[in-house]
Amino acid sequence: MIIAQDLTKTYRIAQPAEGRFAAVRSLLHPRYIERRAVDGVSFSIEDGEIVGYIGQNGAGKSTTIKMLSGILVPTGGEVKVNGLTPHKDRKEHLRNIGVVFGQKTSLWWDVPVIDSFRILKEMYRVEESRFQKNLELYTELLDLAPFLNQPVRQLSLGQRVRADLAAALMHDPGILFLDEPTIGVDVVAKERLRNFILEINRERGVTVLLTTHDVVDMEKLVNRVIVIHTGAIIYDGDIRGLRERYGRQRRMVLQFEGDCPALSLPGVKTEKMGEGRMAVLFDQHLFTVDEMLASVRRAGSPIRDILIQDADIEQIVRDIYREGGKAV
Numbered sequence: 001m002i003i004a005q006d007l008t009k010t011y012r013i014a015q016p017a018e019g020r021f022a023a024v025r026s027l028l029h030p031r032y033i034e035r036r037a038v039d040g041v042s043f044s045i046e047d048g049e050i051v052g053y054i055g056q057n058g059a060g061k062s063t064t065i066k067m068l069s070g071i072l073v074p075t076g077g078e079v080k081v082n083g084l085t086p087h088k089d090r091k092e093h094l095r096n097i098g099v100v101f102g103q104k105t106s107l108w109w110d111v112p113v114i115d116s117f118r119i120l121k122e123m124y125r126v127e128e129s130r131f132q133k134n135l136e137l138y139t140e141l142l143d144l145a146p147f148l149n150q151p152v153r154q155l156s157l158g159q160r161v162r163a164d165l166a167a168a169l170m171h172d173p174g175i176l177f178l179d180e181p182t183i184g185v186d187v188v189a190k191e192r193l194r195n196f197i198l199e200i201n202r203e204r205g206v207t208v209l210l211t212t213h214d215v216v217d218m219e220k221l222v223n224r225v226i227v228i229h230t231g232a233i234i235y236d237g238d239i240r241g242l243r244e245r246y247g248r249q250r251r252m253v254l255q256f257e258g259d260c261p262a263l264s265l266p267g268v269k270t271e272k273m274g275e276g277r278m279a280v281l282f283d284q285h286l287f288t289v290d291e292m293l294a295s296v297r298r299a300g301s302p303i304r305d306i307l308i309q310d311a312d313i314e315q316i317v318r319d320i321y322r323e324g325g326k327a328v
């Protein structure tokens with residue numbers, strides 16, 4: 001179980017001086033400002049959950065993951081992972097978790113992948129039989145065989161992330177922290193990564209907290225999303241709830257027999273899409289589809305074709321980021 005209570009992280013950033021001899025002055029009298037990257041975040045994650053941690057660039061996702069993994073010491077608040085305080089009980093904590101940063105490998109650059117695995121086996125004192133079993137399973141599920149004997153520096157990004165994922169799980173941790181595991185990975189490799197994560201969650205009950213900018217990850221992988229915005233949590237719940245709360249907008253694409261009519265209704269937006277074709281965006285809590293259609297008919301030429309779309313999750317996430325979590 002993972003518990004964050006009022007978790008806060010403030011970075012101290014050196015401010016460059018301005019004017020004459022700025023570089024020298026900065027060096028002699030450095031001035032700092034504080035930036036609160038994570039601002040009183042609270043959540044708890046049960047064993048066996050797969051939780052997506054989402055938010056714009058700079059929202060505070062990686063900073064949170066680093067505090068949960070014990071890499072960073074929180075400025076305030078509390079964090080407990082399986083009853084341990086990550087930055088204090090580091091050694092014991094590391095046995096319980098696996099961490100992957102999509103942007104950065106934790107493997108040895110010049111060493112063949114298989115040797116990296118063996119080093120980890122020794123570090124974590126994994127029994128040989130257990131190691132062989134894991135190696136076999138991960139090699140199969142992540143298709144590692146083609147590059148097991150290559151040094152990490154020779155791997156493509158997708159191969160490297162797969163190797164990193166296998167490495168993070170060599171010691172059978174019950175918790176996995178993934179910071180953008182699918183970044184820059186092609187669609188086929190992404191699918192393989194997702195299936196792998198689902199499999200180890202289902203078969204071994206591994207708890208997963210992952211950050212991602214990929215809406216397909218959110219839809220296919222997670223049962224719960226936590227949205228962080230400028231360091232604070234603005235939503236915690238399932239995807240359906242996210243849709244209900246933020247995805248009120250519907251989009252109706254209309255093809256007319258003649259020209260598009262002019263439509264002016266409160267809160268309704270229109271987009272011209274070409275000859276006699278127009279999209280109408282409206283809040284389904286304010287207008288029913290029927291009312292919308294009636295208004296359109298009153299406004300002008302006969303309708304030849306209609307397509308009605310729900311706001312897709314990508315649109316919803318975009319709206320949330322833009323509005324900073326205010327219900328739209």
Ligand SMILES: Nc1ncnc2c1ncn2[C@@H]1O[C@H](COP(=O)(O)OP(=O)(O)OP(=O)(O)O)[C@@H](O)[C@H]1O
Nearest residue numbers: 011012013037055056057058059060061062063064
């Ligand atoms: N080591 C650091 N020193 C100073 N400021 C930092 C440091 N690391 C991150 N920050 C700042 O803290 C804020 C949160 O950064 P963080 O890396 O947690 O964001 P993120 O949600 O992971 O973003 P992204 O989606 O771009 O990965 C940002 O404003 C960032 O500039």
Ligand SMILES: [Mg+2]
Nearest residue numbers: 061062063179
């Ligand atoms: Mg990040």
